[in-house]
Amino acid sequence: MKGKVLQISALALILALLCTAAAAESGAGAGQKERLKISTTTSLYDTGLLEEMEKIFEEMYNVDVHTVSGGTGIAIQYGVRGDVDLILVHDVVRERNFIDEGHGLSRSCFAYNYFIIVGPKDDPAGIAGMKAPEAMKTIMEQGMESPGLVRFVSRGDDSGTHAREKLLWKAAGLDYEEVRSSGRWYVDAGKGMGPTLLMASELAGYTLCDTSTFEAFRGDLALVPLIEEDETLLNVYAAIPVSPAVHPAVNCEMAVKFVNLLVSEVGQDLIAEYGTDTIGKPLFKAARGDCDLIGCSGDECAMPLAEGACSLAAA
Amino acid sequence: MDEIGAGFVRAMELILTLDPAVVEITVRSLLIAVASTAIATTIAVPAGGLLHFHNFWGKRAIINIIQTLYSLPTVTVGLLVFLLLSRSGPLGGFGLLFTPGGMVVGQTILIVPIMTGLTIAALSGITDQVRDSAISLGASKRQAIFTIMVEARAAMMAAVLLGFGRALSEVGVAMMIGGNIQGYTRVLTTAIALETSRGDIEFSMALGIILVSISLIVNLLVNRVQGRWWT
Numbered sequence: 001m002k003g004k005v006l007q008i009s010a011l012a013l014i015l016a017l018l019c020t021a022a023a024a025e026s027g028a029g030a031g032q033k034e035r036l037k038i039s040t041t042t043s044l045y046d047t048g049l050l051e052e053m054e055k056i057f058e059e060m061y062n063v064d065v066h067t068v069s070g071g072t073g074i075a076i077q078y079g080v081r082g083d084v085d086l087i088l089v090h091d092v093v094r095e096r097n098f099i100d101e102g103h104g105l106s107r108s109c110f111a112y113n114y115f116i117i118v119g120p121k122d123d124p125a126g127i128a129g130m131k132a133p134e135a136m137k138t139i140m141e142q143g144m145e146s147p148g149l150v151r152f153v154s155r156g157d158d159s160g161t162h163a164r165e166k167l168l169w170k171a172a173g174l175d176y177e178e179v180r181s182s183g184r185w186y187v188d189a190g191k192g193m194g195p196t197l198l199m200a201s202e203l204a205g206y207t208l209c210d211t212s213t214f215e216a217f218r219g220d221l222a223l224v225p226l227i228e229e230d231e232t233l234l235n236v237y238a239a240i241p242v243s244p245a246v247h248p249a250v251n252c253e254m255a256v257k258f259v260n261l262l263v264s265e266v267g268q269d270l271i272a273e274y275g276t277d278t279i280g281k282p283l284f285k286a287a288r289g290d291c292d293l294i295g296c297s298g299d300e301c302a303m304p305l306a307e308g309a310c311s312l313a314a315a
Numbered sequence: 316m317d318e319i320g321a322g323f324v325r326a327m328e329l330i331l332t333l334d335p336a337v338v339e340i341t342v343r344s345l346l347i348a349v350a351s352t353a354i355a356t357t358i359a360v361p362a363g364g365l366l367h368f369h370n371f372w373g374k375r376a377i378i379n380i381i382q383t384l385y386s387l388p389t390v391t392v393g394l395l396v397f398l399l400l401s402r403s404g405p406l407g408g409f410g411l412l413f414t415p416g417g418m419v420v421g422q423t424i425l426i427v428p429i430m431t432g433l434t435i436a437a438l439s440g441i442t443d444q445v446r447d448s449a450i451s452l453g454a455s456k457r458q459a460i461f462t463i464m465v466e467a468r469a470a471m472m473a474a475v476l477l478g479f480g481r482a483l484s485e486v487g488v489a490m491m492i493g494g495n496i497q498g499y500t501r502v503l504t505t506a507i508a509l510e511t512s513r514g515d516i517e518f519s520m521a522l523g524i525i526l527v528s529i530s531l532i533v534n535l536l537v538n539r540v541q542g543r544w545w546t
Contacts, residue, residue, distance in 0.1 A: 042512075051497075066413060066494075067496060067497070068413060068496060069495070080403075081402055082401075082402035082403055082407070083403075083412050083413065192512050194514060195512055216514060220514060
């Protein structure tokens, strides 16, 4: 009897708590602006580019842009679950899966740069000047020979950068699972890009990195870029609105408007210039005009989406 | 050492000049933790009272479970509440993921066990003599319970403050449920995690100093209400 009373009162309290919280949220939202939720890969967020873009967008429309930053893995996962309206990521394989599975409306390439392989100045494995896959293979061979001297630090967090690392091992004719368990030269950090760089610097190891994060951290690092602008290191950022067909609650209209800002003249100009005044050179390149180079088809590449795309998808 | 020293100086500057970003994040952290603690108190104190004053089958087991949940890792609660509140989860319709309201739900779940357990401990700390003398003075059972609760108020206050401290300093729920959205769900702990990964060590240190200071104040308050001051 007493146990029942306890159970029922506990349940009632939890329900009351949920309703209060929900009421408070919708109450706060009623007299307020619309909300656009974006999940983004850390490199776009940590460099501050997205913040600039948000400011422009919030001036254009009466909307609050709320950005959740994480690796590409979790950013896509939020989209799959319908928890965000738009994803900004950089892993073409998983992007295509996301769309094929019906979660995404369409893919728009809006920016790119190159991954770089960075390492200690004295380059103990001697990879400078090599092609990326060859360099990775060399790091592994040297690492297995002298694990105290040559190390590779991996993100190990299913991010877009981590996905690219796996592709590079594959391009070198190696099996990722074998590589990662082949000795203590391979350090599985399980961290974001910034912390991974700091770790590689402390361990005097090599790592794969996006240019923008490397530039942001350069001053704190005892690392230098050893391989740059290699075509196997191309890093393309794409925006995908979450499809209202699967998740009716998403704010698809606003997501489409945000994509259209990214690919507009204003957005592309901002991307092409961003970083010039802080570090002296742009951190990203605009996607427009470089469609063939970055492997995005014509309608994926810096093209505005139709206003009616959402209702069409939902129907 | 230079880095820590310079960081400390910059941190103090940010705090003493009431840097708007620092103030905003601090105020939000306090509001969310206060809300969580208030709701958790209305759950934990009656629940602790029920568990203490009534005997029923399985009581010991429930208390054991509550005590186990004291050290519930915050990321576990974060993950659980994330799965519940996500649009694809059973409570997705409330739309609470990535909102301060969602964070309050998560933090409440996190601190209810420890507050309930400490309430029980507080009530157990009042000897049977108090109850017996209350009853011998003609108090009804209800009045006796009230007397014990009044006697235990200091220890129960400590339970509330400890719950508040845990809510304020946890990072798992805040990060996974709040999403660390600037100007909306960014609190002290998630801001420290972000700014550190961004490389802004001074800002992180400023927030860290504030967090430690608040914890210190809360701890002093706990000692104060328990009648101890510096001892």
